[in-house]
Amino acid sequence: MELLVELQKRIPDGWFMRRLLPATLFVMAAVVGGGQLGQRHWNDLGLARESIAGGLRLSGGLSADGVASLVLVAVAILAAAFVVPLAAGAIGALASGAWPWWLMPLARRVTAWRVRRWAHPDELGRQSVRARAAGRHLRADRLDARRARTERAAPGSPTWSGDRLRATEEHVGRESGSDIASDWTKVLLSADDIPRTALSETRAAYDAACEALAWSAAFTILGAWWWPAAAVGVLLWPAGWLSLRRAVEALCRTTEAVFALAATDPATPTVSP
Template sequence: MGLLVELQKRIPDGWFLRRLLPAVLFVVVATVGGGQLGQRHWDDLGLARERIAGALRWSGGMSGDGVASLVLVGVAAVGAAFAVPFAGGAIGALASGAWPWWLMPLGRRLTAWRVRRWAPPEETGRRAVRARAAGRQLRADRLDARRARTGPAEPGSPTWSGDRFRATEAQVRAETGTDVASEWTRLLLALPDAPRAALSEARDAYDAACEALAWSIAFTVLGAWWWPAAPLGVVVGLASWRSLRGAVGALCRTTEAVFAMRHTGPPSPPPQP
């Protein structure tokens, strides 16, 4: 017990809540739903309770099979918790537009498709006004939402996030003459605590959204063995995608503000009366 308490003290809360608990949930769902129930008995709660009770049955002490089952579940959960940051990192690289060379043909097709669908925000706004005047309120609302998330420049990346990151890099370069990628580490080392914490929190939110997308993909794939996992994965994926867009916007705004503050100096305090 003392070892568990000490381990809990040393495990960061973010790692425990963001990685270990989802990993335990995924392994349990995969074991019970995909491994025991399957598609034929997907809603048989009695069978699920029976299999779980059989794995945890005590008879004057835990049996060898029960201990082995718990060890396997624990190893699988910890392994998934350590693997998800790598999957999240891969999703983060794709979201930022940094695609590997062997995916660039697909990336170029996606970029061309986004260019064909792109329209200047001003044109989209005029179409929304015309739709509202014609009484098509739902279409007008959809066009307003599209105008709000459309960048002013033509897409140059396979993803919206990649365009947003490149716009931030271009703005920082135009305002301060510095390159975000080459100056990032030096900036973190030289910043005061408050700006560094803001940048770290914004980047952590981006990483968390990418890891949530990784979990959504895992649950969706698990639906091939137990279909209720697929709708769960889709719902988590939609929520994670919205979180990712918000995290990208917050990270870009924070980066722009920090580089501008670093270039011009901190704002002067208001004059005392």
């Protein structure tokens, strides 16, 4: 465990823990689970041990086939470690509401569906009071939880994250007269170490949550060849989704605070209105 912690300190951005280690686990699950066990022998631990032992057997030296197999596995691990962040970038773009033009018809349908499901928090509060007065405490608790996570404005994006990010842009524009898109670099370069570190950490948390969703999708797809992988992917999805919501909330609050500090700090260059 200490070795893993030390490696994480030495490798920038936790690349080992966030990318290389999950990529290794995924490739091993694909090779052993999908390639050797399959659906028919999904729980054959003896066959799994034999497969792993055969791949690690070094007695008598490595043959040409053994070297080639190790090289292929290493290449697959590195490829997964580099491809998943690209997929996570696409997930991050979709989560932020920046859908490509060819998905805009679907985006409009999803946004319309979210508008139909949306209810004002005050209305949800009144429904909760009526439900609690009628003795339906479980429904009242559910309505209270929904009211706490519902924005006061109607959805304007296909995702909750997109609405939250747009609300942050509007709030920063009203409070400081700044535009996040055009003034982001200027504020970031002029900020002190603490605000800059906070922004970097919240952005890293957002990227990590998107990568968790990408790994969830990868393991779910692998379930077509070895179904326990699909179970892992399904379990990873809600954890990644909750992490994404927390990361978006933290990123928005940190961004609002940094721009507010930039607008009030006389030592900070004035951002353009």
